[in-house]
Amino acid sequence: MSGIVLLLIVLGLGALAFILARGKALSSVGGDQRALHSRPHYYGFSASILTIAPAVALMVVWGFGQSTLVQSSVAELIPASAIAEGQTVGLLMGDVQRIANGLDTAVAEGALSSDAAATLSTGADDIRGILGSVGVALGADVDPAILKAAQSYRAMQSSGATLRMIAVIGVALLGLTYGFMQTSATYRARNSVERSMRWTLIAAASVAVFTTLGIVFSVIFNTIEFFQLYPAKDFFLSLTWSPSFGGGSELGVFPLLWGTLYISLIALMVAVPTGLFSAIYLSEYASPKVRAFAKPLLEVLAGIPTIVYGLFALLTVGPLLVNVFGDGGILGVNWMQGGTAVMTAGLVMGIMLIPFVSSLSDDIINAVPQALRDGSLGLGATPSETIRQVVIPAALPGIVGAILLAASRAIGETMIVVLGAGAAARLSMNPFDAMTTVTAKIVSQLTGDADFASPEALVAFALAMTLFVITLGLNVIALGIVRKYREQYE
Amino acid sequence: MDDLRYMEMPVDQDTKISASNVQIYYGDNQAIKDVNVEIADKTVTAFIGPSGCGKSTFLRCLNRMNDTIDICRVEGTIKIDGDDIYDNAVDPVQLRAKVGMVFQKPNPFPKSIYDNVAYGPKVHGLAKSKADLDVIVEKALRRGAIWDEVKDRLHAPGTGLSGGQQQRLCIARAVATEPEVLLMDEPCSALDPIATAQVEELIDELRQSYSLVIVTHSMQQAARVSQRTAFFHLGNLVEFGDTSQIFTNPQDSRTESYITGRIG
Numbered sequence A: 001m002s003g004i005v006l007l008l009i010v011l012g013l014g015a016l017a018f019i020l021a022r023g024k025a026l027s028s029v030g031g032d033q034r035a036l037h038s039r040p041h042y043y044g045f046s047a048s049i050l051t052i053a054p055a056v057a058l059m060v061v062w063g064f065g066q067s068t069l070v071q072s073s074v075a076e077l078i079p080a081s082a083i084a085e086g087q088t089v090g091l092l093m094g095d096v097q098r099i100a101n102g103l104d105t106a107v108a109e110g111a112l113s114s115d116a117a118a119t120l121s122t123g124a125d126d127i128r129g130i131l132g133s134v135g136v137a138l139g140a141d142v143d144p145a146i147l148k149a150a151q152s153y154r155a156m157q158s159s160g161a162t163l164r165m166i167a168v169i170g171v172a173l174l175g176l177t178y179g180f181m182q183t184s185a186t187y188r189a190r191n192s193v194e195r196s197m198r199w200t201l202i203a204a205a206s207v208a209v210f211t212t213l214g215i216v217f218s219v220i221f222n223t224i225e226f227f228q229l230y231p232a233k234d235f236f237l238s239l240t241w242s243p244s245f246g247g248g249s250e251l252g253v254f255p256l257l258w259g260t261l262y263i264s265l266i267a268l269m270v271a272v273p274t275g276l277f278s279a280i281y282l283s284e285y286a287s288p289k290v291r292a293f294a295k296p297l298l299e300v301l302a303g304i305p306t307i308v309y310g311l312f313a314l315l316t317v318g319p320l321l322v323n324v325f326g327d328g329g330i331l332g333v334n335w336m337q338g339g340t341a342v343m344t345a346g347l348v349m350g351i352m353l354i355p356f357v358s359s360l361s362d363d364i365i366n367a368v369p370q371a372l373r374d375g376s377l378g379l380g381a382t383p384s385e386t387i388r389q390v391v392i393p394a395a396l397p398g399i400v401g402a403i404l405l406a407a408s409r410a411i412g413e414t415m416i417v418v419l420g421a422g423a424a425a426r427l428s429m430n431p432f433d434a435m436t437t438v439t440a441k442i443v444s445q446l447t448g449d450a451d452f453a454s455p456e457a458l459v460a461f462a463l464a465m466t467l468f469v470i471t472l473g474l475n476v477i478a479l480g481i482v483r484k485y486r487e488q489y490e
Numbered sequence B: 001m002d003d004l005r006y007m008e009m010p011v012d013q014d015t016k017i018s019a020s021n022v023q024i025y026y027g028d029n030q031a032i033k034d035v036n037v038e039i040a041d042k043t044v045t046a047f048i049g050p051s052g053c054g055k056s057t058f059l060r061c062l063n064r065m066n067d068t069i070d071i072c073r074v075e076g077t078i079k080i081d082g083d084d085i086y087d088n089a090v091d092p093v094q095l096r097a098k099v100g101m102v103f104q105k106p107n108p109f110p111k112s113i114y115d116n117v118a119y120g121p122k123v124h125g126l127a128k129s130k131a132d133l134d135v136i137v138e139k140a141l142r143r144g145a146i147w148d149e150v151k152d153r154l155h156a157p158g159t160g161l162s163g164g165q166q167q168r169l170c171i172a173r174a175v176a177t178e179p180e181v182l183l184m185d186e187p188c189s190a191l192d193p194i195a196t197a198q199v200e201e202l203i204d205e206l207r208q209s210y211s212l213v214i215v216t217h218s219m220q221q222a223a224r225v226s227q228r229t230a231f232f233h234l235g236n237l238v239e240f241g242d243t244s245q246i247f248t249n250p251q252d253s254r255t256e257s258y259i260t261g262r263i264g
Ligand SMILES: Nc1ncnc2c1ncn2[C@@H]1O[C@H](COP(=O)(O)OP(=O)(O)OP(=O)(O)O)[C@@H](O)[C@H]1O
Pocket: B026, B031, B049, B050, B051, B052, B053, B054, B055, B056, B057, B058, B069
């Protein structure tokens, strides 16, 4: 029986619990609602939560537990002789699962009877052919040991499923009985529903927290592994980045950080003035009509996928800059060799960040109380004096926060730099040189046929960690500033 | 109301502000209907009336603060010293330097006490040197009756003062630009009795040099500080005259009901 059906049964039991408990509560007071501690439907919810929640929790836990258990007991069935040179049990388990799933599909599509699937043997049947006919392609003929393992895998899974069904329905029934029994006029059903509500919300919040922690830990472990293969001192202090998968790489983070910071700096030099001025215009000068039209328009920029900006950098901005600064360009200088350059990526990234800066600053400027503007205008200051001397200073901490958030986006940006900045890790002051960034190198170290255990691939995690620490730091500072600023006026 | 101490004082000053046939609209909604009023120089004029009757609206249009509200429209003529302030040739910025305003809620800038007061003089270039500015700031703070409390912490933030101190700081800030008219919209509504008394004393003092208009909800306050009183009701100026006459011998039954507390 599939999980969905089981879930539906549990939900059905939950509905039943609702009806029963609500009825019992009402009848216990002869239909007089006011004699109940809580309104009748709370009794219903309380009982159905008791029915559903433990059963569903068991179902989920069982799902994980069963698959690990089955995996490990099946792995023991594979004889050491079946493990070929250069292979691992883990890889073979992948085959086992594929075959088991293939057999499932074959049975479902009627290509095999379920008895036949259980008794199939490599000598007598063309397993590769059978599975191929239902769309499961196997690379080679099936080893008899693997087939046996797959068959016992199926058997264990199916008996596990039956057991699970019995256990889950049992728990649901127990919950239903308990919920029904405890229903009485004085039972505090409302409080119990509120409590469950709280736990549901806590669970939702924990998902985000634990996922973040999970990501961080996985990056940390891989980083540690990298530093065991490659000295941390060289990583942080070496001025050269030249990975070679043949060995003898130099993996200094510095040229990459330099590219990242240089590009981010140019991006911020574009985005901060433009974004800030447009925020000031929108919040202080624009009539409501213009504002209603311009603000959403500006925010559309924020919705454009960064890959589109990347294309824009590669195909439009890069060639344009070469026409101006390149060999034979309008200025007659030869500063720029190719379209990909720090300047190209920086300009485009700056454009991408404009709506980010402007919409945050706009919110912050709007939060400055009108009374301050009135006070300044009432003293005979002009609107621009008011903005310069009262509004902006009052909003400054928030604006700084917005800029830091923009900076952390710039540092983490990938697509634009992959397409616009080039691939050469270089330490140069010339903004028209191609350089590369931490993010772009993370991509290039992990794509391709890299061996995941080599320092050349693992360095990606150390790079990611470096980036993470930088942006985390910026975000913490920025949020702190923004929060402090909010308190000021609330 | 036996504690009213009327200020018997001849009102024979020159007219400073004269408004005729003023209509003010917020969109389609008329907030002020056909108001004619003459406000004398070196006098305190009180605007009283029930909430929502348009006191603030009228007050704000005397220094064109209503310009900042998009939907607000003013008709009629308002003259200060004989010049129409709604004339196209008039720059509201210059006007507001001449006609200062103190608001209901204290609104010090998030700057130091010193910079709050120095703000107006700096904007208008009243001080030639730092020393000049120091003198102006001190004088304004003294006139705002707050100098003694803040002289040791001029560079502390103005927002860190108590509500009453903040309001006096705002008055000092307004006085520092040397306006000719000072408009005050319920300047004491956020203050305790002691701070109120200080501000009232201050108003009485400022009367020597300025024309003051004050909006208040307190009959006692109007009676204590003003020489002339205007009673507004539903956007109309119902009665305008010497304070003593309005409070002892109102001509209009609505005025009488209001000051004796029957409408409001
Ligand atoms: N910004 C605005 N937009 C639209 N209508 C407004 C605005 N300001 C005031 N009004 C309307 O104008 C009328 C007069 O308001 P005003 O603030 O002048 O009253 P008030 O006499 O000062 O009242 P209070 O004593 O409560 O301060 C009210 O009906 C109010 O709803």
